[in-house]
Amino acid sequence: TSGPVGFLQSRGGIFYDLGSGTGKAVIGAAVLHNFDVCYGIECLEGLYSLSLDALNGYNTKGKARLAGREHDTRK
16 A cells, blocks of 8 residues: 555545557546546557447446445445
8 A cells, every 4th residue: 555645545636558458447536446548548449339338337327326326446
């Protein structure tokens, strides 16, 4: 652990995933930490297309399940 004032101990920040593939890491980051924004960057069209499907699933199902939950990394 990084201590009470270390990395990812408070809300916010920006998550980038270069070569994000199908977007699983970006969605995982959004679920596990309260980032201001999460970006996935993928150049391969097929993987990018799959990531849009994953994003759609997160936007339609995942966000609703997390809406009432306070998902901050501080304990």
